[in-house]
Amino acid sequence: MIAEAGHYALVLALGLALIQATVPVLGARLRDPALMNVARSAALAQLLFVGLSFTALVFLHVTSDFSVANVFENSHSMKPLLYKITGVWGNHEGSMLLWVSILALFGGLVAAFGNNLPLSLRAHVLAVQAWVATAFYLFILITSNPFLRLDDPPIEGRDLNPVLQDIGLAVHPPMLYLGYVGFSISFSFAIAALIEGRVDAAWARWVRPWTLVAWIFLTLGIAMGSYWAYYELGWGGWWFWDPVENASLMPWLAGTALLHSAVVMEKRNALKVWTILLSILTFSLSLLGTFLVRSGVLTSVHAFATDPTRGVFILLILCIFIGGSLSLYASRASSLKQGGLFAPISREGALVLNNLFLTTACATVFIGTLYPLALEVLTGDKISVGAPFFNLTFGPLFVPLLLAVPFGPLLAWKRGDLAGAAQRLIAAGVAALIAMALLWSFVHGGSTLAPLAIGLAVFVIAGAGVDLVERIGLFRNPLGIVWRRARGLPRSTWGTAFAHAGVGVALIGIVCETTWNSEYIGTMSAGQSAKLAGYELKLDGLQSRQGPNFRELLAQFTVTEAGRPIGVMNPSKRSFAARGSSTSEAALLTRGVSQLYVSLGEPAADGGIAVRIYHKPMVLLIWFGPLLMAFGGLLSLSDRRLRVGAPKPARQARGLQAAE
Known part of the structure; x- marks a missing residue:
């Protein structure tokens, strides 16, 4: 009975998603507030029913109901309770139900906390969320139903894949999916903005917290997955450039670029077209990662599906959403008004440079991951693109990026002073030189480039400290004034410093482990x-x-x-x-x-x-770095400007918006 109830709840969630996908759009077209408000109610109800469906599947696993095919294939009565629960998403069907549950969660959060959004924008955002949800509900119900019964129930189950029976599985997939699916909000905001033809600094203020939440979870998910592979698979490595690992790295790179681009758009009302494109591409790469894992085109410890029907269905979803969104972007982007101008040497310019290197790095990973698959489809030849390709293409792109990272926060908006920023970074440069000299003097063996890489990491960490020192006036003011300034600094400033320092910390761990292991x-x-x-x-x-x-x-x-x-x-x-x-x-x-x-x-x-x-040596710094980055993201998220979001429109203004 529980299985049938879970299945029925999933069907009801599909029906609510269809209502949420159509009625609010009609309301926005007719300028009818009542119809537009249907999006909020439908999103919350959809979250309730998909939550009930997911809870039903968890209950079936916990009680070892082997009359359900999903439980029989992936559980065992003697399995510890924790792994019975985490085994729910340790398989294709259960993980897809987790995927749509998180999608509904984000839609419900927008519905519950998006009261300061213009009514029509909220209606369109939730409608786009529902379009995505509808596609995946259909995918689950048609090809991947987790509630299928067995005609002749067995006494015992087949157990979960042993490598997945680990505490890391309790953390890694939910974290990763919160990142993957969280970017759907940025995507929905971008499509809604293109539909309405209105993109401004307020839009960037609304979309930034959601993007930051997704980025934090994806950062933690990738780090947890790396550590899990390190200690569970027994090979001692922390990154293999596995295509499925790359599938999570690509949206992270694009999402990092999106965060920096949204800052420029919020502060200077510039890079509108680029920010919208990044919002689309980031979620598109998340969908691509879902396709790679679920389609059966890859053989990996991360891959679940081998049914070609599922692969074709997900490929169709990719074509509809990625192709449709890029087509809408191509038709509407030219109508978006460009924002303020800025000099190449400025904080905006530094953030544009950041975007250039991040998106180029993402493109190299994309090509290295998909080229062997495309070649096999077209010619039947199988080739392997492994670590040497990625190290030679990905690594050099990050050297100039990391050199530029400390300069960005020290440059002024609109027009900056590069020489002045360089002068303030002299102390960071000296710290980097001392670190390199010490390594060359006392550490023997390994690559001669390793001390240079660690010197670069020290420069990034010290540069983040220099920015804070400059802002609070350390060494120039009495300690009381320094303390008051430190307390008065926006949390986003602290968050930026911690996130940038985290990159340097991770780099030290990577270089030490790979060089002196x-x-x-x-x-x-x-x-x-x-x-x-x-x-x-x-x-x-x-x-x-x-x-x-x-x-x-x-x-x-x-x-x-x-x-x-x-x-x-x-x-x-x-x-x-x-x-x-x-x-x-x-x-x-x-x-x-x-x-x-x-x-x-x-x-x-x-x-x-x-x-x-x-x-x-120093291997734990590889994961302390991402933890520091995620902590910086949390500090930025707690900044009052992001907590408050865009100002709530006055009643009269809201009335005018509804009447437009």
């Missing part, structure tokens, strides 16, 4: 030791034990440094009988921001076992 790979038996990077790891022994739904071979390593014990590490191999597969559970020992990493391979005939041991 050391490894030991071999077969070890009980009592044997391995030495690595000043540490000695002794294999004390192996033991077998039974887990909830797996059997585990557990190893114990005693770790010493200069003869002093510092910890015990317990990597394991898990065998899942229901799935007939096994996983390697890596053991991590954290020392500051560096880590020792041990994973097990296959047992040897003589009683030993294959072992991979890595020392990864």
Whole structure:
């Protein structure tokens, strides 16, 4: 009964989405406030019913109702409760239901908190959201129904893919989807603006918080996915340039460009056409990522679907929304009035340069990801585009971008002083030179470019500090005045500094891990030791034990440094009988921001076992950087200007808008 109720709720959500997609548009055409207000009620009701549908699927998984095909294929009665819940989105059907639930959530949030929006704009925004929702409701109901019953219910389920039975899965997909789907609001605002033919600074003020929310969640989702792959897959890497990893990186790059472009539009009423285009492209890249994961064109640990019917359906959705939105953009963009002018050397100019490098980097990832797929479709030839291509194209684009990052906040709007900004950044440059000199003097081995890259990272971090120092007058004013100025600074200023510093922190982690990473790979038996990077790891022994739904071979390593014990590490191999597969559970020992990493391979005939041991210097900075970026985004989001949004129109003005 629960499955039928969940299915029925999903059908009702589709009906409400159809109402939300049509009635408000008709109301805007007829200038009828009552019809336009239908969008708000329909969006909230749609959120309620899709929420009920998602809750029903969670209940079916928790209670192990194996009469439902989705539960049978992806659950097991002995699976821990946490993984029963997270297993809901560890498969194609459940993850798509999560996708539309988040889409409805964002639409409901606009409906609930968008009272200061002009009535017609809110109606069009919610209508566009409903168009997207309608397409995906149809996709789920026609090709991916999560509530299908089995005629002959089995006693036990097939269990979830073992590599997905991890706490990281509880965080990574929802975070990623909140980012992916969150950009739908920016898309809806852009399409609504094109329909109405009215784009101004107030529009940028309205769209910026939603874009920032999506960007924060996508940043956290990518970071969590990277860390999950690092410790769960047992290979010791944190980024593989997997096409599905790239599918999340592309909307992040475009979304970062969109955030900076929206700032220019809000402050100077400029870059209107470009900002609208970025809003469309960012969500289009999110849809593309959905297609890559769900279509079956890729084989990846992230990919779910292999049914070509689903791929064709999603491809049709892509063509309709991406093609339709770009066609509307091409027909309406020329009618949008251009905003204020600015000199090339200005804060606007710096943000334009930022956009240029970010979108070019996004284009290189796009080409490297899709070119092999296109070539295979056209010629049947299979080629692989891997890390060497992306490192040679993506990396060099970020060098000039990072050099320019500290200059942007120090330049004035409209016309800036480049020499003055450079003079204020002398201290940051000196800090970078000192860091490079120390590395060249005391660190040996690795690429000669590594100290330069770390010097660049230090320049970015110190440059973010220089901006704050300049604004609060540190070293020039008494501490009381400095404190008052620091408290009076807009939170968005603090947020910008933290986000920029986060980029530098992540770069230090990336360079250190890839340059000075050391490894030991071999077969070890009980009592044997391995030495690595000043540490000695002794294999004390192996033991077998039974887990909830797996059997585990557990190893114990005693770790010493200069003869002093510092910890015990317990990597394991898990065998899942229901799935007939096994996983390697890596053991991590954290020392500051560096880590020792041990994973097990296959047992040897003589009683030993294959072992991979890595020392990864400064590796945790790779993920501390995105956390710092997300924290900066949260600070900016808490800024009063973004919390308040655009001013609420006066009653008389609202009456005139409704009568227009």
